[in-house]
Amino acid sequence: MAAVTADQKTQSTSGTAKAAGTGAGPAAGTAPEAADAALLAAFDAAVAADDRIEPRDWMPEAYRATLIRQMAQHAHSEIIGMQPEANWITRAPSLRRKAILMAKVQDEAGHGLYLYSAAETLGTSREELLDKLHAGRQRYSSIFNYPTLTWADVGAIGWLVDGAAITNQVPLCRCSYGPYARAMVRICKEESFHQRQGYELLLALSRGTEAQHAMAQDAVDRWWWPSLMMFGPPDDASSHSEQSMAWKIKRHSNDELRRRFVDICVPQAEALGLTLPDPDIRWNEERGQHDFGAIDWTEFQQVLKGNGPCNEQRITQRRRAHEEGAWVRDAAAAYAAKHTTPSTRTAQPAQHVEETA
């Protein structure tokens, strides 16, 4: 997928990383090392200048691999992340809340679609990425391995999990890879909306009956620490961070974003009338930030290794949906092969619209 074409090499030596190679040319395989160095220099210059790297541009293989890994994990998280919330669709306590939750889960499927499409610009395919997810060779966010035990969990996910995701993802809107950055602009808009809805759900519970308030507090107690873990390991243990920051895939360190998130949540929790389950949270005048307690990294590692409360359940359901849907996808492919020519495919629905208009 990533063979550098002679065409691209030629262009790159003329000094641009924006080589619009066709990608169809034969891999030369004989290009001088000087050309590689020139390509890399042009790439580095583009990143340094905050230019966007686009699919046809030359990029280091490691940059491509890192992006595929990160975007796939991001897409997988959207898809697996549908499960804990969908768990409550059939039990949502009012029709308004049910509509909001359905719309949210639908948005997540849509986000998965954007992200798989964005990843496909790097030369992989949705099928390939899903296969890797199902085989356990690519990850999804650790947070979705926690169970949704009460209705209030839907609110806690909106407020805390989506809140953490937004804190992580807003900087990705400026990520050096164009298709990813553009996908994130759209996703962040919708996520912000979900986050406000989650907050509002919790607020209604917090101000509701005693039982509802207790339900909200219990949910926050269970989701707080896992949400902080969403920012990843501490900076001194984060293996990909340094390179990702140099490539401007990442703009801030894990710990920096985590602190920013805590600072956002503390006043919000107060406004909600709920407490955060950390007796060590306090304002640090000197640093102008909140200090907070130690994260249980052992638990984080266990969840990452597959030993969280729902790892098995989540991946089993995903695999089952995929396997049980195989005959449907086969049917669609067989039908398309029998019937689709470029003209009939578009003609059929149009004809139907006319009939029913």
Next chain:
Amino acid sequence: MSAALALGDDALVLSHRLGEWAGHAPVLEEEVALANIALDLLGQARVLLSLVGDEDELAYLREERAFRNLQLVEQPNGDFAHTIARQLYFSVYQHLLYERLAAGDGEFAELAAKAVKEVAYHRDHAEQWVLRLGDGTAESHERMQSGLEALWRFTGEMFQPIEGLDAAGTTGTVAATGTTGTTDTAGATGTSGSGSGVDWAELESAWLSAVTATVERATLTLPTGPRTGAWAAGAGRQGLHTEPFGRMLAEMQHLHRSHPGASW
């Protein structure tokens, strides 16, 4: 029974069933599509139920015997073909019915005019899938045929006249006839061909010909069994449901009922 309750319950219950697909669909595009249809139906249900009373009281505090939805829409999802068969039968019915309501000037005309656009999409989605599955692989053909067969016996109920629909829903004869005779008789019973409101016999024949066309184009066979089981005739509309429905309601209503008087 109010017609709004009957139509609202249809939309509410089918929306719930489709919501059960979330996270289980065969392909991501169908996660989006099924949720989209479920949301459209839920929106319709909320408008219709609000015409009758408080939407949440009606959805969450009525017991099984007080629901007026068709037995068709409460049927469990089954496999994807089963779900699509249910979608085909119902969305063609709903589309034809709403077209007729929209053409009148009764209480439902405006609502139907808005909903008919959504329902046209639902119908297209169902028909396209019936074609793909029917004329796809041997396995999908067989599954699609099974889905059509399994739900066939619930389709007769759709054409039992809905009491009160005629007076409330339309003041003209069925749009398809092009006549404009208006009776607007409150409490009209709406028996087929009475000349007031929906002509149920005409609706049934339009439905049958639309479904037949799709089924045949999909290389499938129209089921031949009875469309109206003797005891099932009009049963859902009378509050007589099938066994899976009670379980569905238990799940749907549990949380709301556990916190009487709470707001969410």
